[in-house]
Amino acid sequence: MFKISHRLSYLLSLVLLVSYLISSPAYSAEWKLTKPESGKDISLLIKGKKRTYWKISKEDSVVMKVVGPCELRILTRMVLSGKKKEGVYSFETYIDGERQPLTARATQYTKSAINAKFNKQRLGQSRSIIYQVPNGEHEYKFILPDKAQQTVYARSFIRKEEIKKVNYIAYLPRAFPEEVRIIINEREYIYYRSSNDRPIELEVIGPAEVKCISRLEFDCTMHGSQNYRVQIAENDSILLTSFFKGEISSTAMYNGNTNMVVGKGDVIFFNVPDGKHKYYISTPDQNRSVLFRFYLPETDLGNTFSNGTSYTKK
Numbered sequence: 001m002f003k004i005s006h007r008l009s010y011l012l013s014l015v016l017l018v019s020y021l022i023s024s025p026a027y028s029a030e031w032k033l034t035k036p037e038s039g040k041d042i043s044l045l046i047k048g049k050k051r052t053y054w055k056i057s058k059e060d061s062v063v064m065k066v067v068g069p070c071e072l073r074i075l076t077r078m079v080l081s082g083k084k085k086e087g088v089y090s091f092e093t094y095i096d097g098e099r100q101p102l103t104a105r106a107t108q109y110t111k112s113a114i115n116a117k118f119n120k121q122r123l124g125q126s127r128s129i130i131y132q133v134p135n136g137e138h139e140y141k142f143i144l145p146d147k148a149q150q151t152v153y154a155r156s157f158i159r160k161e162e163i164k165k166v167n168y169i170a171y172l173p174r175a176f177p178e179e180v181r182i183i184i185n186e187r188e189y190i191y192y193r194s195s196n197d198r199p200i201e202l203e204v205i206g207p208a209e210v211k212c213i214s215r216l217e218f219d220c221t222m223h224g225s226q227n228y229r230v231q232i233a234e235n236d237s238i239l240l241t242s243f244f245k246g247e248i249s250s251t252a253m254y255n256g257n258t259n260m261v262v263g264k265g266d267v268i269f270f271n272v273p274d275g276k277h278k279y280y281i282s283t284p285d286q287n288r289s290v291l292f293r294f295y296l297p298e299t300d301l302g303n304t305f306s307n308g309t310s311y312t313k314k
Contacts, residue, residue, distance in 0.1 A: 031073060031157040038063045042153055043116040044077070044123070050116065053077070053153035056091055061143035062154050068133035070160035072140060076129075078107050079151040080122040085109045087124060088238075089150045094141040095131075101227075101243035102145070103129055108237070123153070127240070130269060168211060168295040174278070175201040180291055181255040182215075182262060188255055191215065191291035199233075199282035200292055206272035208300035212281065216246030216263035217289040226263075228288050232270060233280045241284065242268050262291070 039054035039062035054062045056076070066072050078089040090104040107124030115121040131140065142154060170190075177198040180191045194200045204210060216228045226246045232239045244266045252262040283290045 031159050034064070034066075034156050034158045036062045036156060037065050039154075044153065045114040045116055047112045051155065053155045056142050056144055056152040056154050057150075058144045058146055058148050061141055062156075063142075064140040064156060065137060066133050066140060066158065067137050068135050070133045070158055072131040072133050073157040073159065074129050074131070074142065075126050075155040075157070076105065077113060077126050077153045078105075078124040079153070080107075080109055080124055081150075082122075084122070086237075087150070089152055090145060090148070091152060092143050092145055093131075094139075094143075096138055101245060104241040104243070105129075106238045106240070128271075167298040169298050169301065171202075171204075171210075171294040171296045173200045173281075173292075173294065174203040182252050182291070183255050184252045189293060191293045193217075193289060193291055194282045195289050196283060196286055199280040202279045202281060202294060203276065204272045204279070204296070205276050206274050208272040208296055210270050210272060210279075211295040211297075212268040212270070213265045213293045213295075214244065214268065215249070215252070215265050215291040216244070217291060218246070218248055218261040218263060220259060228290060229284055230266075230268060230290065231282055231284045232268075234277060239279075240270065242266075260289075 036054055039056075040060055042053045042055050044051050044053050056062055064072065076089075076091070078087050080087050086106065086108045088104065088106045090102050093100040093103060105127040107127055109122055110125045113123040113126075115123065144150065144152065173192055176192040176194070177200070178193040180193050182189050182191050192200050202210070212230070212232075214230050216226060218226070228244055228246050230242045230244065232241075246263040246266070249262050249264045252265075254260065254262060281292055
């Protein structure tokens, strides 16, 4: 499913390109553990150290009161049933009472996480999601869907205080099915088209944080807002699936003749651990076409790009 067509093999020798720098605010403070307003607490042993989590199920919700601007990070672990080695779970998020798109994650069994009370319970590796909290006080509620049979444990962190500018650099995929040029506010940007059976291949040396912008493409049969998903996989494992509601953009258009219309940009951040990693980015939805563009913080690039090409900062 995640193999790239042989027609794209020539792209494997392409170097990473720096098209331009963009500035984006980022939080320089450390993550601080924060306690929810409500929820059932659970004690887990993570690599032998006691950590407090909160239970999320279809009966139990976790509610957070957060004062922005800040970042809210929710770390989740799935309880695996029986002797399963992996699993997929999802949870609902309500921000100030408004339901958000479903969040789905895939996980694998880990021996480093143990329930302090029920040591036979099998827990999955942690997965996280970050929310950008705007000004003022806001309520975040997390609960599993009505039909969910799983249990998820959650832990929350806040990052606030000093805000600094981070330079993001446009990052070229290792291989991609097709290049598309988009005009946004009279400036041209290069995006990469992907579909269900044509993923984009991205190679990154971690630790790093990848910023991914996705845009749904609309054809003449699509009217109003359209749901779509973005999926990120490594090897044969799906790391995350993000749900979005695509809407037609009022500022972006194709550079050239086409019967398609560009959607608004949706943003995904995902962390890359130490070492070299190869990711496959696509949509699992049939009959959907999505455009992608990728960025890395300049500080995550170091002195060498993932393909071995040296970079000298000008």
